[in-house]
Amino acid sequence: MTYGDRPANLSREETRVRGNVRRTIDQPSILVAEDDIATRALLRAALERDGYRVRDVDNGADALTEIVRFPPDVALLDIGMPSMDGLDVTRALRKRPSTALLPIILVTARGRLEDKVAGLDAGASDFITKPFEPAELLARVRTNLRLSAALSRLENTQDVLVALANAVDAKDPLTEHHCGRVADWALLLAGLAGLDQEEREAVGYGAVLHDVGKIGIAESVLTKPGRLTDEERVRMQRHPIIGAEILQPLRLGRIVGPIVRAHHERWDGGGYPDGLRGEEIPIGARIVAVADAYDAMIHDRPYRASLSDEEARAELVSNRGTQFDPEVVDLMLSALDESPADPDGVADAYTRGLRLPRGSE
Ligand SMILES: [Fe+2]
Numbered sequence: 134m135t136y137g138d139r140p141a142n143l144s145r146e147e148t149r150v151r152g153n154v155r156r157t158i159d160q161p162s163i164l165v166a167e168d169d170i171a172t173r174a175l176l177r178a179a180l181e182r183d184g185y186r187v188r189d190v191d192n193g194a195d196a197l198t199e200i201v202r203f204p205p206d207v208a209l210l211d212i213g214m215p216s217m218d219g220l221d222v223t224r225a226l227r228k229r230p231s232t233a234l235l236p237i238i239l240v241t242a243r244g245r246l247e248d249k250v251a252g253l254d255a256g257a258s259d260f261i262t263k264p265f266e267p268a269e270l271l272a273r274v275r276t277n278l279r280l281s282a283a284l285s286r287l288e289n290t291q292d293v294l295v296a297l298a299n300a301v302d303a304k305d306p307l308t309e310h311h312c313g314r315v316a317d318w319a320l321l322l323a324g325l326a327g328l329d330q331e332e333r334e335a336v337g338y339g340a341v342l343h344d345v346g347k348i349g350i351a352e353s354v355l356t357k358p359g360r361l362t363d364e365e366r367v368r369m370q371r372h373p374i375i376g377a378e379i380l381q382p383l384r385l386g387r388i389v390g391p392i393v394r395a396h397h398e399r400w401d402g403g404g405y406p407d408g409l410r411g412e413e414i415p416i417g418a419r420i421v422a423v424a425d426a427y428d429a430m431i432h433d434r435p436y437r438a439s440l441s442d443e444e445a446r447a448e449l450v451s452n453r454g455t456q457f458d459p460e461v462v463d464l465m466l467s468a469l470d471e472s473p474a475d476p477d478g479v480a481d482a483y484t485r486g487l488r489l490p491r492g493s494e
Contacts, residue, residue, distance in 0.1 A: 161206035161278055165189040166196035166222065167240060168214045172263060176209060176240075179267040180274070193217025197225055204232060207277055209261075211240045212248050220255045227256035234284050236277035240265070297379070298341045300348055304355065311428060316340035318424035318468070319417075325464045326420065331388070336417040338385055339392030343421050346376030346393070370405045373397055392417035396425060399456045411458075419458040423449065423465050426457070442469070 163180055167173040168191045180187050188205070190196050194216040200208055208226070210219035217225075219239050226232040239257045241248040249260055258280070259273050298312045319340035323333045347355060350372055354365045361369060377394035380386035395409060395418035402410030430445040440448065446466060453462040 160184050160186050162186040162188065162203075163207045163209060163274065164196065164200055164205040165209045166191070166193060166214060166219065167209075167211040168192060169211070172211070172240075175267075176265075176270070179270055180209075182267075183271050183274075185274070191215075193219065193222045197222050200226060200232060200235070201229065204235065206281065207236045207238060207274055209238050209240060209274075212245075212252065213242075220251055223252065223255040223257050234281065236281045238273055238277060294338060294342060294383075294385070297345050297348075301342075301344050304347060304352060311432070312341050312344065314428045315343065315421065315424045318428060318465070319420050321468050321472075322420045322424060322461060322464050323417070325468060326416065326461070328416065332417065335385075335388040335392060336420055338389040339396070339417050340421045340424060342376065342380065342389060343393055343396045343425060344372060344376065345379050346372035346374065348379065349375040370397070374406050391415045392421060394418075396421045398422070400458050401455045404456075414458075416458075419461050423457050423461045426452075427465060427469075 163185045165173060165176050165180070165187055167176060167189070170191075173189055173191065177187050177189055188199060188203070190199055191214075193210070193214045196208070196210060196214075197217060200222075208222075210222055212219040214222075223237050223239065226235060226237065236258045237256070238259045238261060239248070239252045240263055241252065241260050242263055252260060258277055261270050261273055302310065302312060316337055319336050320333060323336040328336065350369060354361065354369055357365070373394045373396060377386075377390040380390045380393060383389075392415055394406065395414050398404035398407065398409045398414045398418060400411060400414070400419070402408055404414075427445055427449060430440045430448055431442060433439045446469065449457065449462050449465060453459045
């Protein structure tokens with residue numbers, strides 16, 4: 134690594150902190166990996182002139198180590214480097230969850246089309262060509278930073294949704310991991326039902342968050358052993374409405390809200406809160422209803438012991454066409470034949486359901 138002119142006992146960051154604290158904290162950091170000393174110096178100078186914090190290394194192996202230890206906002210990798218070339222570093226970074234979305238700009242020699250093709254295959258975000266124009270370099274860095282900021286905002290939304298689902302489970306420890314398991318089943322059913330990508334995502338979110346409205350229900354009702362009084366049942370039956378209201382301010386609320394609101398509707402029209410019937414009920418809600426019921430049946434509840442897999446299947450069949458969409462029940466039974474339920478499963482669909490709907494993996 135090169136450090137330029139500064140007192141030997143002070144890091145570059147510390148030097149900058151002393152000069153201008155705000156600038157250091159706000160400016161994005163860029164890791165430059167380039168074995169040619171002159172090009173490295175030019176890259177560094179152009180980036181620093183624009184206010185970026187720059188760390189640089191002269192080989193691929195050091196680039197990988199540095200990026201994993203101190204993830205930068207953008208990585209600028211030369212393709213031809215000793216120890217590990219830029220393509221190998223890119224491939225290694227894409228395999229790690231923490232750097233899977235890192236903007237990687239590869240530095241290629243002019244006219245090397247095969248480098249660009251290999252770079253895209255390896256997972257590079259962008260290219261600059263040597264000899265480079267500083268204005269183009271800076272424009273590409275800005276573009277990649279904007280894209281990665283947008284992606285991380287999207288990820289934040291998903292984190293909020295997972296946190297909401299966790300809040301529901303925390304409120305009722307007896308149903309711990311229920312939402313994640315329901316998401317797992319629901320995504321499987323959505324795939325079998327042939328839903329498209331957007332619908333499958335909606336089902337994933339709807340399944341994880343189907344009971345989010347229970348946040349608004351008193352714990353004394355939620356965890357009451359034995360039967361609820363009529364008044365308690367009315368209060369409990371408000372949870373789909375409360376859930377849809379909680380999600381309404383979110384952009385995703387438009388597609389997920391109707392699933393959450395309708396997850397206790399019945400195929401025969403006898404459900405709540407709107408008494409929808411048959412295909413009036415969103416398909417996502419019909420799927421979540423079956424997945425929710427099956428998972429609830431094979432686990433203990435305050436008011437009853439768990440059923441065996443066989444008993445739970447029989448229950449689904451006896452409610453086929455009355456409570457549940459008959460086609461969804463059939464899909465669930467065939468899914469269970471393919472991969473039997475694990476009642477002790479923790480179901481990492483908690484997060485997987487939100488991030489990687491089945492079928493898009
Ligand atoms: Fe519910």
